[in-house]
Amino acid sequence: METAIVIEITGLKKKFGDKEVLTGMSLLLNKGENVVVIGKSGSGKSVAIKCIAGLLTQDEGSIKVFGEEVKDMNEEQLKAMRHRIGFLFQGAALYDSMTVRENLSFPLKRILKIKDKAEIESRSIEVLQAVGLEDAIDKMPADLSGGMRKRMGLARTLILKPEIILYDEPTTGLDTITSKEISRLVLDMQERYQTSSVIITHDMPCAKITADKVMVLNEGKCQAEGTYEELENSSDPFIQSFFK
C-alpha cells in the first residue's frame, strides 16, 4: 500500500545571514488533509513553504514530498514534483502583462504541452467556473479586485490538477466577508479535487473553516499541534494570543 503521508518535514533549519528564521520545524501532511500553519508575521511561514516547493533550500533538516527528498532532486525530478503541487502566492502572483486567459494557458502550453485551442479554452473555463470567475476571462489582472485575484491565482494553480496545494496567506488583505468566501473555496477545492493542502495564515476564522489540523509556528519551530478546538482550549498564553 502506498504511504498516506504526502509531505514530511523534520528538523528544518534555515537562516539568512545571521538571522535564524527556522530552527527545527517539523510538519506532517497526510493525503486529503488540510494542515494550517499559524504564526506571527515574519515568523518564517513563507520561507517554510518555499522550501517545500524547492524555491529555497534549507540549511539543515529534511523535506520529503511524496516520499522523496526535495533537496536531492535533479532538475527533472523537481519539475515533475512541481507539476504535482500547486502554490498560491500571497499576492496571487498573476502575470500582470497577460490577460486572465493567457495566465491560464501559460502553464497548459508549457507544462502539459497542450496546443489545441479548444482544449485550452475548455480547461480554462472549467477552472474559472470552479472559482466562480468565468466572466473575467478577458480581463487584465490589474482590473481584478483583491478577492478575484486570489480566486484567479487559485484557478491558475488548479489548472494543472495538483495533488497538493500550498497556500501562502490566502485571506490576507481581504475584507472579512471575502476572507470567508475564499476560506470556503479552499475547503471546497479540497473536497472537489481531493487535494491535500498546507495553508499558512494568521487569520483565525480562515483556520477554523479550513483546518483538519493546526500547527503553531513560534521562533522557527512548532510550538503546538492539534485540532482547532484543542488549540483554542489551550492554556498556553502564546497560543491563546492567536484566538483573541
Next chain:
Amino acid sequence: MPSSAPFSKTLFYISDQAFFLRSFFRNLFRRGFEWDELFHQLYVIGYKSIGIVTLTGFILGIVLTLQSMPTMKEFGAESFIPGMVSVSIIREIGPVIIALICAGKIASSIGAELGSMNVTEQIDAMEVSGANPIQFLVVTRILACTIMIPLLTIFADGMALLGGFVASSMNNGTSMQLFFTKALTILDFSDVLPSIIKTVFFGFTIGFVGCFKGFAANGGTASVGTAANSAVVTASIWIIIIDGIVVQVSNSLLYS
C-alpha cells in the same frame, strides 16, 4: 575584519553574475524556445526606442556638422565635412550614444519589469508551475536586445548622416548626391565592422544587465526602483568599458 566584507560581497556579486550568464547560455539552446515572446520583445524594444533614436541620430548629425563647420572653413577644408561626420558617427559617436540612450530606455525598463515581477513573486510562480522563467523572460529579452540595438544603431547612423546633409545643404547648398557620395566612399571595412561588432556587445550588455538587476531585486517595492536605476548605471559603465576594449582590439588587429 570590516574591510573584508566589501571584498567578499564583490566576489559574491561576480559569482552571481557568472551563474546568471551560465544559465542564460544553458537555456539558450534548450527545447521549447519562446519564439512568440522573442518576437514580442523585438517589437517592444524596437518600437519603444525608434522615436528617440531617430531624433537623437538626426540632431547629432546636424550638431556635429555645424560644430565642425567654422574650423573646417578656416582651413578651407569644407569639402571634408561629409567624410569627417560620417567616420565619427559610424565609428564612435553613433554606437556609443545610441547604446547609452538604450541603456537608459531599455535596460531600465527591463530592470523595472523583471524587478516588479520578482518582488510580486511572479517569477517564483512561473518556476513552481514548472515553467522556465529564464527561458521565457531572460533568454528572449537578452536576444532581443542583442539583435535590436545593432539595428537601431544602423538606423540612427543613417539619420545622423541625413541630419549632417540637412545642415550642410542649408549652410552651403551641398547637394544630396555629393554629400552622401563623400560620406559613404570614405568608409571602409575597418570602420564598419568593428562598429557593428561593438553594438552587438552593447546590446547583449543592455539586455543582460537589465535582466540581472531585475532578478536581483527582492527587497520589496523600493528594490524595483533600485533595480531600474542600477541597471542604467551599470549598463552605461559597461558600454564605455567595452568601447575602450573594442578600440584597442580592433586597432591592434587592423592597423598593426
